[in-house]
Every structure is written in structure tokens, then in C-alpha cells.
Amino acid sequence: MRTCRARITLLWLVAAAAAAPVAAQVPAQSGTAAAAVTSPAALFRDDVHARAGLTCASCHTSGKPPYGPIGRTAIAPLCATCHSNAEYMRKVNPQLRVDEYEQYLTSTHGKRMSAGETRVATCTDCHGAHGMRVVSDTRSPAAPQNVDKTCARCHSDHALMSAFGRDDNPPEDWNASVHAAAFRRGDMSAPTCTTCHRPHAGVAPGLASVTLVCAQCHVREAELFSKSPKKPIFDLLGQGGCMTCHSNHRIQKPSDAFIALEQPALCATCHNDQMRGADVIKSMRAGLQNLDGGIERASAVLDRAERAGMLVDDGRLVLHDAREEQILTRLNVHAFADKPFADTAAKGVADAARAEAIGAQALAELRYRRQGLAVATLLIIGFLATLWVKIRRLPKT
Amino acid sequence: MPVRTWLDERIPINAIEAAIEHKSVPRHRYSAFYFLGGMTLFFFLVQVVTGGLLLLYYRPSASEAYESVSFIMTRVPFGWLVRSIHAWSANLMIGAAFAHLFSVIYTHGYRRPRELTWLSGLLVFFITFAFGFSGYLLPWNELAFFATRVGTNMPGVLPGIGDHLVYFMRGGKDVTGATLTRFFGVHVAILPAITTVLLATHLLLVQYHGMSVPPSEETRVKRTGNPTPAMPFVPHFVLRDLFGWTLALALLAGMSAFLPWELGRKADLFAPAPAGIKPEWYFLWMFQALKYAPATLVGLSGELLVMVPVSLGALALLLLPFIDPDTPQSRRVIKVLATLALIFMAAMTALALVARPS
Numbered sequence: 001m002r003t004c005r006a007r008i009t010l011l012w013l014v015a016a017a018a019a020a021p022v023a024a025q026v027p028a029q030s031g032t033a034a035a036a037v038t039s040p041a042a043l044f045r046d047d048v049h050a051r052a053g054l055t056c057a058s059c060h061t062s063g064k065p066p067y068g069p070i071g072r073t074a075i076a077p078l079c080a081t082c083h084s085n086a087e088y089m090r091k092v093n094p095q096l097r098v099d100e101y102e103q104y105l106t107s108t109h110g111k112r113m114s115a116g117e118t119r120v121a122t123c124t125d126c127h128g129a130h131g132m133r134v135v136s137d138t139r140s141p142a143a144p145q146n147v148d149k150t151c152a153r154c155h156s157d158h159a160l161m162s163a164f165g166r167d168d169n170p171p172e173d174w175n176a177s178v179h180a181a182a183f184r185r186g187d188m189s190a191p192t193c194t195t196c197h198r199p200h201a202g203v204a205p206g207l208a209s210v211t212l213v214c215a216q217c218h219v220r221e222a223e224l225f226s227k228s229p230k231k232p233i234f235d236l237l238g239q240g241g242c243m244t245c246h247s248n249h250r251i252q253k254p255s256d257a258f259i260a261l262e263q264p265a266l267c268a269t270c271h272n273d274q275m276r277g278a279d280v281i282k283s284m285r286a287g288l289q290n291l292d293g294g295i296e297r298a299s300a301v302l303d304r305a306e307r308a309g310m311l312v313d314d315g316r317l318v319l320h321d322a323r324e325e326q327i328l329t330r331l332n333v334h335a336f337a338d339k340p341f342a343d344t345a346a347k348g349v350a351d352a353a354r355a356e357a358i359g360a361q362a363l364a365e366l367r368y369r370r371q372g373l374a375v376a377t378l379l380i381i382g383f384l385a386t387l388w389v390k391i392r393r394l395p396k397t
Numbered sequence: 398m399p400v401r402t403w404l405d406e407r408i409p410i411n412a413i414e415a416a417i418e419h420k421s422v423p424r425h426r427y428s429a430f431y432f433l434g435g436m437t438l439f440f441f442l443v444q445v446v447t448g449g450l451l452l453l454y455y456r457p458s459a460s461e462a463y464e465s466v467s468f469i470m471t472r473v474p475f476g477w478l479v480r481s482i483h484a485w486s487a488n489l490m491i492g493a494a495f496a497h498l499f500s501v502i503y504t505h506g507y508r509r510p511r512e513l514t515w516l517s518g519l520l521v522f523f524i525t526f527a528f529g530f531s532g533y534l535l536p537w538n539e540l541a542f543f544a545t546r547v548g549t550n551m552p553g554v555l556p557g558i559g560d561h562l563v564y565f566m567r568g569g570k571d572v573t574g575a576t577l578t579r580f581f582g583v584h585v586a587i588l589p590a591i592t593t594v595l596l597a598t599h600l601l602l603v604q605y606h607g608m609s610v611p612p613s614e615e616t617r618v619k620r621t622g623n624p625t626p627a628m629p630f631v632p633h634f635v636l637r638d639l640f641g642w643t644l645a646l647a648l649l650a651g652m653s654a655f656l657p658w659e660l661g662r663k664a665d666l667f668a669p670a671p672a673g674i675k676p677e678w679y680f681l682w683m684f685q686a687l688k689y690a691p692a693t694l695v696g697l698s699g700e701l702l703v704m705v706p707v708s709l710g711a712l713a714l715l716l717l718p719f720i721d722p723d724t725p726q727s728r729r730v731i732k733v734l735a736t737l738a739l740i741f742m743a744a745m746t747a748l749a750l751v752a753r754p755s
Contacts, residue, residue, distance in 0.1 A: 309656065377647060390636060391636050
């Protein structure tokens with residue numbers, strides 16, 4: 001039995017060596033997929049398909065063991081024989097979609113592969129070949145935790161991307177973005193590659209549709225922008241909505257400093273002091289600064305009062321309201337107009353002032369207490385001194 | 398008829414006055430210890446007064462307790478002062494009670510015929526801890542909630558009755574609003590009632606027997622034939638006591654103004670226990686000892702390994718006047734044991750205070 005297994009392994013190695021020139025053309029495999037070339041039978045034991053009752057022969061339909069590699073152009077159609085068969089999938093996993101292959105055919109990957117370009121991604125490049133796991137399994141290369149690295153295998157490959165006239169920087173840019181930072185902090189709602197680029201119909205959103213993609217999460221911003229005076233101008237100039245200011249992959253944490261007419265503020269990229277809209281930019285800048293300053297002052301006063309032992313829960317609540325208004329105000333920047341920005345900014349400033357007043361009142365109360373204590377201490381010292389004199393004057397017994 | 402005469406016909410004022418006039422307090426090198434009992438009593442009286450004021454606004458339910466304490470501290474005039482004094486005074490009272498207890502042990506003031514004075518005093522001392530434990534939960538904040546959960550869990554290790562005891566203390570399986578209501582009732586009704594009886598007994602017995610004189614002073618009197626000097630209770634001792642009480646009042650006011658007692662966050666029954674949960678300082682030594690105890694030893698749980706010696710120690714303390722043969726050797730042994738206990742408690746408390754939250 002052992003001899004038989006050794007022979008099979010040897011034959012696999014021979015077959016893998018024969019397939020090497022083909023493998024060299026395809027994108028670098030993930031750890032799982034690379035291992036599959038050397039030990040597919042072992043990996044397959046832990047494969048989701050094995051658990052569903054499939055065997056080697058289910059995919060390797062021609063020939064006898066040891067099976068050779070399946071041609072790259074044949075992989076997606078082969079997967080589709082089951083994964084596009086609603087009747088079959090209903091029995092195995094009724095929750096799975098059955099239109100992935102159709103979507104894949106509409107994608108850049110699918111179109112090129114159908115045209116015989118084998119360097120583009122197919123099913124096994126993202127999901128692995130043997131030892132395949134469901135996407136919700138964090139060990140799957142297509143899992144949200146790994147998908148950026150899986151995409152980067154090809155999309156950071158300068159030679160490969162140059163061959164297709166593509167940049168090789170989107171993965172690096174995403175890694176430097178606020179989205180990546182949020183994702184690394186454990187925020188699973190933060191977008192990765194497949195959140196904006198649908199995983200199977202992998203087509204880059206066009207300039208016209210990028211706002212719709214961002215709007216999946218940034219609903220209110222997109223709504224304000226679509227009604228703003230900026231929208232028709234951007235459309236006219238052929239600029240891509242959100243990404244005109246925020247870029248597409250290297251999206252930075254928004255800051256109030258974006259809004260100003262001086263470099264390096266974002267607005268200053270296109271606007272100067274003489275242009276139309278400069279007054280709106282200036283008033284927004286002033287509004288944001290006022291609000292931020294008010295919140296900082298209130299926070300400092302409340303902190304001081306709290307450190308001194310005063311209870312300022314009311315002030316904290318009002319400060320929380322001011323911060324909510326600040327979020328809304330920052331969001332309202334996307335209307336590119338005074339309204340509703342000015343309303344929320346004014347409300348936020350008023351709340352911050354109220355919180356500051358509560359903090360100041362607490363500090364005044366603290367001063368009053370300490371003055372009271374000083375008076376009480378003086379009285380007590382006086383009483384103690386009297387007592388001391390009285391005790392000293394008592395006759396010795 | 399003059400008021401004095403009218404009163405004297407009904408109350409033996411003249412007799413009481415004569416007794417007070419004749420009452421004296423011995424003067425020797427340990428006389429300062431006599432003030433510790435009075436100091437404890439002063440803090441207790443502060444507790445009664447401030448506790449009564451807090452009762453006017455406090456609401457003993459899980460949904461209102463925290464808010465009512467917050468209301469007292471922010472809205473009620475001088476509420477912050479009353480609450481802070483109540484909290485600080487509770488801690489100082491326990492400190493003074495500790496000092497009083499050890500001073501009596503070191504001066505062997507529990508000896509015949511003061512066995513009942515000792516018993517009543519020691520029971521009041523134990524009740525003081527019950528006051529502290531039950532009062533700690535009342536603001537219904539996060540720290541108190543989790544510390545109470547740990548504290549009430551401890552009797553659960555007692556074989557047979559443990560689970561029933563925990564259920565009885567909590568008013569259910571876990572610490573909930575029912576526990577808060579229960580603790581409130583115990584804190585403001587049951588414990589004060591018992592304390593009043595015990596404290597009255599203790600004070601009456603102290604008056605009846607007078608202040609105890611330490612054996613070293615007794616030996617000196619025997620050796621020299623010179624009686625122990627004494628000072629009149631009124632006004633000499635009373636004025637000195639008043640001096641101490643006034644100082645304590647100044648200390649309380651200063652602490653309340655400069656270190657107001659925190660309220661913390663409201664208890665959340667479903668939140669995980671925050672890091673750094675610790676009981677009040679007077680339970681810290683036991684808390685730390687529990688940490689060092691092995692999980693199990695010869696089939697006994699770590700909690701039981703700590704609780705059994707502590708309970709036996711408490712029992713030995715109660716029976717001290719009856720088990721001490723009152724010989725120079727036994728007195729020396731008791732002093733050594735008391736010193737070891739003090740060192741152990743101080744070391745454990747210090748270790749708990751410097752320990753980083755895990």
C-alpha cells in the first residue's frame with residue numbers, strides 16, 4: 001500500500017514538472033494553491049468539495065490517475081457545470097448563488113480568459129484549487145481578511161499589469177487608505193477590493209458610477225452631492241464624483257483642513273480666492289473651525305472639572321450632542337452650499353457653548369466649595385485653639 | 398417648680414451627674430488608645446446623620462439608584478458634601494475601628510471582667526464590615542456591582558449551605574436589582590437596629606467597668622505601690638475627645654472638598670467585568686490572598702482555603718477572653734500573633750494596591 005502511494009506521489013511530481021511551463025505563465029498561486037500542486041490529494045481531504053462528497057474524478061473527468069492539470073481556460077466552465085446548475089446546487093448548498101459564472105463572463109477577467117488570455121484570473125486563482133474553503137472561512141484566500149492580498153498577487157505585479165496597460169498601485173494605495181486602517185482595526189464593514197469591485201463581475205466602476213459605489217455605505221453624502229450645484233459641473237467636466245476630491249484607492253481620513261482656499265487644502269486644487277464659490281468655502285472653513293474650537297474648549301473645561309472631582313454628566317451629554325452636530329456638519333459639506341451646513345454648524349456651536357458653560361459652572365461651584373472649606377477650616381482652627389487653651393488651663397489631677 | 402427638680406423627679410439626673418463627676422480615666426503611657434473608641438463612635442454618628450440625609454433622596458432600585466445618587470451629587474444643595482462625607486467617614490470609621498481593636502488586643506483590655514465588653518465591641522466591628530459591604534453596592538456603579546458579585550460569590554464554596562447562602566444574599570442567582578433592594582434594607586434597617594443594641598451594651602459596659610488598665614501598668618502599680626494617676630472624665634477627657642472629633646471633622650471636610658467620592662459608571666448587568674475590579678481597601682488583603690491561593694489543594698477549593706482560616710481567626714478573636722489564660726507568656730503569644738496578622742494584612746493590601754489590573 002505504501003509503495004503504491006509512493007508511486008502515485010512520484011507520478012504527481014512528474015506531472016507537476018511537466019505542467020511547470022504552463023504554471024509559470026499564470027499568476028503566482030496562494031500558499032494553499034501552490035501547495036496543491038505538490039500535494040493535491042492531501043489538501044483535497046480538507047476541501048469543501050470533499051465534504052460535499054465530490055472526488056478527484058468529479059473535476060478531472062478525463063483520463064486516469066495520476067490526473068494532469070486542467071487547462072486554465074477550462075477551469076471556469078468546469079466549475080460552472082455545478083455552480084451554475086441551480087437544481088444541483090439546491091441539493092448541495094441552496095444558499096449559494098448560481099450566477100457567478102455568468103457574472104465572470106461579463107468581467108474583464110472573464111472576457112479576456114474567454115478570448116484565450118490565460119494570464120488573467122480564473123476561479124482557482126482566488127479560491128484555490130485543492131483544499132478549497134468557503135469564503136466565510138478566514139483561511140480561504142477569498143475571505144475578506146485575505147482578499148486584498150489575493151488581488152495584490154496579480155495587481156501589484158508590475159510586469160503582469162504593464163502587459164495589460166494597468167497600474168500596479170491600487171493594492172498599495174488601498175493599504176494606505178482609511179478603509180484599510182479601519183479594516184485592520186477589526187471593522188469588518190470597512191470596504192476591501194471586492195466591496196467596490198464585485199468579486200465575480202470584476203469591472204472597475206466607471207467615472208459616472210463611482211458615486212453610486214461609494215453610496216453603498218456613504219448614503220447621505222452621496223444624496224447631498226447628487227443634489228448639489230457641484231454635480232452638474234463635475235458631470236460636465238467628466239470628473240468622477242467622490243474620487244475627484246477623495247481619490248479612488250488611497251482614500252485618506254477626512255479632515256476639516258480639506259476645506260480651505262490655501263494649499264494644501266483639497267478645495268485649493270481647483271479653487272482660488274477670486275473664483276465663484278470662494279465665499280462658500282470660506283464660510284464653511286470658518287464654521288468648521290468655530291465648531292471644532294468650541295468642542296475643544298468645552299471638552300477641556302469639562303475634563304478639568306471632572307479631574308477636580310466634579311460630576312459633569314449633563315455637560316458630557318450636551319458635548320456629545322455637539323459632536324453629533326459636528327459629524328452632521330462635516331457631512332453637510334457635500335451639499336457644497338451654505339444650507340444645510342450653516343444650520344448644523346450653528347447648532348453644534350451652541351451645544352458646545354452650553355457644554356462649556358456647564359463645565360465653567362462646575363468649576364465655579366468647585367471654587368465656592370473650596371472657599372467654603374477655607375472658612376470652615378478657619379472656624380475649626382479657631383475652635384481647636386480655644387479647646388487647646390482650655391485643656392492646658394485645666395487643673396492637673 | 399424649677400425644670401431641674403421636675404426632671405430629677407422623673408429621671409435620676411442628680412445620680413447620673415454624680416456618677417459623671419466621679420468618673421475618671423487612667424493616665425499612663427497608653428492613655429492615647431482610649432480616644433480610639435470615641436473616634437470610632439464619632440465617625441459612626443457622622444454616618445447616622447449623613448446616612449439619614451441621603452435617605453431623603455436615595456432610591457433603592459436598579460433603575461433609579463445610580464440616577465438618584467447622581468441627583469444628590471449635582472442637584473441637591475450640599476448633596477455632594479453629604480455623600481462625600483458619608484463615604485469618607487465610612488472608611489475612616491473602619492480605620493478607627495481597626496486601630497481600636499488592635500489597641501485593645503495589645504493592651505489586653507478584653508480580660509476579665511470585660512469579656513462582654515469585648516464581645517459586644519467585636520460584634521459591632523464585624524457589623525461595620527457588613528455596613529461597608531452592603532453600602533458599597535448602593536450607588537449601583539460598575540465597580541461596586543462587580544466587586545459585590547465577587548464578594549457574594551465567596552460563601553458559595555461552603556459545603557452544603559454555600560449555594561443557599563449566596564442565593565439568600567443576592568435574592569437570586571446573580572447580583573441584580575433584587576440584591577440592591579436587599580442590601581439597602583440590610584444597610585439602613587437591620588444593621589443599624591443590631592448595632593444600636595450592641596453599641597449601647599458596649600458603651601454601658603465601658604461606663605460600668607471603666608477604662609481597662611494594661612498589665613504593664615498593673616505590674617508597675619504593684620511594684621511601686623503608687624496608684625495609676627487619673628484625669629476626670631469631665632471636663633479633662635471629654636474636652637480632649639472633642640479636640641480629636643473636631644480634627645476628624647476638619648479632615649472629613651477637607652477630603653470631601655478636595656477628594657470628592659467618585660460615582661463612576663452605572664452598572665451594566667450585561668457588560669463584561671472591567672479591568673482592575675477591586676473591593677474596598679479593608680477587604681483587599683483577603684482579595685489578594687484569594688489570588689495567591691491555589692485553585693484546589695487536597696480537594697479543597699482556593700476560596701475555601703482562605704475562608705476557613707479567616708473564619709477560624711474571627712472565631713478565635715471572639716473567644717479570645719475565654720481562651721487566653723492571662724499569663725505573661727500567653728500575652729506575649731497574643732501580641733506576636735496580632736503583629737503577624739497585621740503584617741500579613743498590610744503586606745497583602747500593599748500588594749493588591751500595586752498590582753496591575755490583569
